[in-house]
Amino acid sequence: MKHSKIPLSQTVVTLCKTHNIKHIVISPGSRNAPLTIGFTYDDYFNCYSIVDERCAAFFALGIAQQLQEPVAVVCTSGSALLNYYPAISEAYYSNIPLVVLSADRPKHLVDIGDGQTIKQKNVYGEHVLYNANLKLDLKNKENENEEDELPIFKSIENKLEQFLGLQKSIQEYNESEIHDAFSIAMLKSGPIHINIPFDEPLYETVDTLSINPKPSKLENRTEKIDNFEIQSLLDIWQNANRKMILVGVLQPNSIEERWLEELADDDSILVFTETTSNLHHPDFFPGIDKIIAPLEHEDFKMLQPEIILTFGGLVVSKKIKAFLRTYKPKHHWHVSPFRANDTFFCLSKHIVVSPNTLLSEFLPQVKHYTKSDYKGNWLAIREKRRKLHEAYLKTIPFSDFSVFNTVLMEIPKQSILQVGNSSAIRYMQLFQIRKDIEVFCNRGTSGIDGSTSTAIGASVVRQKRTTFITGDLSFFYDSNALWNNYIPNNFRIIVINNQGGGIFRILPGHKNTDNFNTYFETKHHLTAKQLCEMYGFEYGKADDSNTLETHLTSFYNTSEQPKLLEIFTPSQSNDEILLDYFKYVK
CATH class of the missing domain: 3.40.50.970 (Thiamin diphosphate (ThDP)-binding fold, Pyr/PP domains)
Structure with a gap:
């Protein structure tokens, strides 16, 4: 099996394998040739060639969306990685683990007038969860004659660093940064950026690896909710007779059927679902806009919840957002292991676990259901709307x-x-x-x-x-x-x-x-x-x-x-x- 001769490329490819990153979407280029060689000659990886970097990043996002695991995109230097930005922002706000591996020129070749060279360090700003800016490998002694082509200061710098044995510390630094970046992508489920400088020659290969990266302890995401926190929520929940659950984007089968049944059995709960929530029950309320759009002030007062519990990703319906911003609930609790958006300007609690974890811990402790006609009244309105919907289509x-x-x-x-x-x-x-x-x-x-x-x-x-x-x-x-x-x-x-x-x-x-x-x-x-x-x-x-x-x-x-x-x-x-x-x- 062939490997790139460059140790840094070998390190990135090997640690992708260590962290079980199998799907690699490559956009053709020259500066990323060491990575392309490493990935495409290894049968462990499923490699895809997509010319347009913007399409490549969204293609990778689609894979990661379905598998719920990190997927890497690999590009050359310069404007290429800027084309990833739309998909990176989507991955950031959708909690999708997209891994960007961008090749870069050595630091001394940036801003001297070379083509396809931009300031790549931290280029994605706050839209990635981690920026790893790796360090350039030092030149091997066998290539010392090539240093004549470098500026004198660079040649002296290389020889001094080799003399001090800094290649080992550079290798350790790079390994640590790569491990940290991959771990954050998995644990926090979002995009990360690893910027990788390569010096020429770029296309040389070897049959054996020259590096042996240290394994990193792979952490698993663990979820636990404190019983004291559950008790504080229960007191409020059990005394409210108008509770609304609003579900945005959610992976299919995210919540066990028994918890959906239990929510549906409570007459004080309305469960509003969007098409993207992938939740279904005969007593839930899909088609939010056709329920809300015709309402007037008195209807909104009747619909206004005391508690709104939200989970899943972003909500499509502008009408439900406008309603809840005007007719605010007393309590807004958002359930997510990641971030909580104050969508209705009244967020009071971020419960940092998955929705299924919360429901499995919370619902068994609900001692009684509050007597309420909240759901019954709105089910009748829902049925009326559905009949009118069918009639209108005709x-x-x-x-x-x-x-x-x-x-x-x-x-x-x-x-x-x-x-x-x-x-x-x-x-x-x-x-x-x-x-x-x-x-x-x-x-x-x-x-x-x-x-x-x-x-x-x-x-x-x-x-x-x-x-x-x-x-x-x-x-x-x-x-x-x-x-x-x-x-x-x-x-x-x-x-x-x-x-x-x-x-x-x-x-x-x-x-x-x-x-x-x-x-x-x-x-x-x-x-x-x-x-x-x-x-x-x-x-x-x-x-x-x-x-x-x-x-x-x-x-x-x-x-x-x-x-x-x-x-x-x-x-x-x-x-x-x-x-x-x-x-x-x-």
Whole structure:
């Protein structure tokens, strides 16, 4: 097996193996050649080559999202690593362990006018949990003649450090930094950055390792909640007759079924779930916006909880956030082993464990249920809204709203549904998703960049069929995601093309002007057809109910290529149909 001749590269690759980091997404370059050699010649690693660094990082994020373990991205120096930033910020706010391994030039070659050279140290600022800036290996004696090519001060510095035996301390420093970075990525579940300087020559290989890194004691994340803390919560919980649980982004099967049943049995609890929460129970409240949007002041007073318990990631619904910021509960408790956001400006308690750990310790100690009509009243309202929802669908023409209804009914059983941001995920909140479907969306920063790449990365490491639903702007924005040799044949993309950023028509402002069309809605006449031809996707097009239903009858059939279905909807009426929906369900 070949290894890079450079000890620092050997150290990084070996410690990736020590920390069980198996998936390595590499963007081609020269300065990162030592790492590329080390990873690609070792059968332990699953290596992927993705040219576009922004796509590469989101592709890796999709893998890490599904496996819930660190995934590494490897790039050359200079502007390459700046393209990782959108995915890094998403990983930071979504608690996804993304490991950035950036190659760098030696310190003395920075800011002297060399190409692809920037200030890489701590370049991601506070959006990573750890910055490890490794030290350059000293030159070997056999390469002393190469020092003639260095500035005199550098040559003297190298010889002095070799004389003092500092290579050993540099090796120890680098090993310690790498161990710390990997441990934090796993324990705190977030992105870390390891910056790795390499001097030329970069492509030399050896058959045996010249380093023998010391193993680091791998810590496991342990969770424990103090019984005194539980008792202090119980006193408040048991005396409240209006308690609300709001669940944001959550991994499937995060909470045991018995705890969901116990929550559902309490008439003083409303459990509001989003599509991305992957929680299901007949007595829970999905479709938050269709419940809240029609409410007025007296209704809000009736809904206002005494306690709100939140867990999971960020919440999509602006309406629930506006409601709870205006009609604040007395207590807001957030449950997370990581961070707690003061979303409603009344956070009173951060319970630093996973939701399942809290519920398993807390619920068995609840001695009595408070008598309440809180859930009963709102279940009746929920049922009324659902009937009006079904009735409204029968009144509307072909549009974004009707398309989501049709498409979601045809999602295959036991599959994964990835959703793009902006209007796509907001429409999804209005529909009930079947329990057998796992739903994912990049809600950390909620950007449209990288949604396609994330979906493709997720599909590569799961045996389940993956469908990705997205809007046109998000899809075209990340079209380089299709420049990818790993897309499974059963991967499906549904692009809802309303010829622009249709969601902006729902927001305040003047519509149907040149200024609005150009700078807000960004009108276009693009189609995905040519992209499909270039990247080897089977293409389908629908622009009315009949062609949509015809395509969906065979869309999920086995194929020799992945498929994309582009659905064209009328941009001028979509916003009116959605706004009228909230009036109708009132």
